[in-house]
Amino acid sequence: MRDTPTAQSQGTRPRRRLVFDGVTKRFGEEFALREVSLSLEAGERVAVIGPSGAGKTTLLRLAAGALRPDTGTVTFGGATITGSAVTLAYQGETLVDRRTALSNVLSGRVGALSWVRGFLEPIVPRNPEPALERLAAVGLAERANVPVHSLSAGERQRVAVARALMQDAEVVLADEPTANLDPSSRRNVIDVLGAVLDGELLVTALHEVELALEHFDRIVGIADGRIRFDTTPKAVSDDQLDALFAAGASTPDTAARQPKAENDTPSPAWYV
């Protein structure tokens, strides 16, 4: 994070890679991912797009170390994934409603504390400063002491981002961070995600193609558990997108998608 003194300076960190090497993951007879190989570097902002059931969440869960591959390996910096290196930004629905934004953000750090302190810290914090800094970074400094049930869906999602940032992880994963948000809140959450990072690897599963093409510097298209393309936003063609979404169930954003302009700039009408 840019403005967090407690965050380890990215400049001093080696630029470690998150590497999927020939990863296959099945659930019963169903293949969620097939022979996926991918090498992602610190500092990249990667959007994973594809139809429903393509394998996006499975990819993120493997990256988080929450799942193990059936075959192949997932490594970060050459080693098995550990919880301290990678954080998963859960959706705003996972916040504790009756607690304040500050309390929810503080809970993002409890894993690093003793059992008793971890229990008490979100309620009677000894050190609220890091959490207040994260809330300020996502534009919610003024809302720190407001119970999250009275925040908007977009604000709740930003609290969830702030909570994830409490881990100071080198890899930030976000699974559909814009789910259930109105269009302007979607854009705002993605803006915030990009703005608060400084050198971390960001991998986001997104349904909104337009947001992915506008805000990320690498686009990984997945369908039916396979990587169909892995390129820059400018290089993604309409044909690739059509083929990607034709390979799986339809999604709302592809249904609303309009042809791209000749200069390859995504049309604002691609989703509503």
Ligand SMILES: Nc1ncnc2c1ncn2[C@@H]1O[C@H](COP(=O)(O)OP(=O)(O)OP(=O)(O)O)[C@@H](O)[C@H]1O
């Ligand atoms: N825990 C599980 N048990 C059984 N099958 C699963 C499980 N998790 C995922 N799958 C299956 O694996 C495939 C990929 O699922 P995944 O959730 O990764 O897709 P997705 O691209 O994230 O979809 P969506 O966009 O709808 O969230 C799907 O066919 C899904 O049904």
